[in-house]
Amino acid sequence: MTFYQKEISRIKNICYSNKSQIDRVVGTRHFIIHNFEKELNLNLLSRVRCTSKFHLLRLYKLYYGQTPKQYLIEKRLEAAKQLLSRGLSITDTCYDIGFESPCSFSTLFKARFGLSPKEYQKKATFTKSNHS
Template sequence: MTFYEKEIHRIGRKVYANQSQINAVIRTRQHLENNYGANTNLNYLSSVGAVSKYHLLRLFKRYYGLTPTQYVTDKRIGKAKEHLKDGMSVTQTCFAVGFQSLGSFSTLFKRKTGKSPHQYQKEQLSRSI
């Protein structure tokens, strides 16, 4: 059992949550972890979690503090950092982690990290030398 799953179970016991709701959130998060590069919309995620899309939003936000979209974005940015450290080009990284537009990837990456993808990669590569 992962740290997040343990935390959800701990929190669930504390606030007397419905176990099926916890399971739906865990299934959804596991799906997002394994398919972060895919274009997953809320309708699809609600079928994975077997709950309505609006209920899924509320549950996911309650248990993880983020919406599913925010969670996927953070996951993609984290994976992008790894790819950039490994020397993958910015364009390849953009599409490898599931973004459809280089411009939106660069803007979002800079907003989340404070640096453009190219600046981030340059710093990481200079540190490894």
């Protein structure tokens, strides 16, 4: 084992030494991945993972560098791109991926991708028709 491999192993043992914490955080992420279109909040996620919501929030941020809500929004917005590319309406896309308001969905989408959902959909449709 090289010096660098030993150092990586040493640091990994310090940072990721608590297997139950890792399982809890990874389990939370998997739950979000498989249920992102549903109404999810920190209370529900903490009940599913049998931990306090504040502890879960700290652990998630520690291991992933973002909160569960930030990841949930990211996951939903990525799914929105796929649905919009297929021609689904903006309103239907909004509700299908778990947002409660087309206005907030559009605002978050534009902030994340630099285009409104309508602009993105037009661009995706144009690109798809030029490659066909």
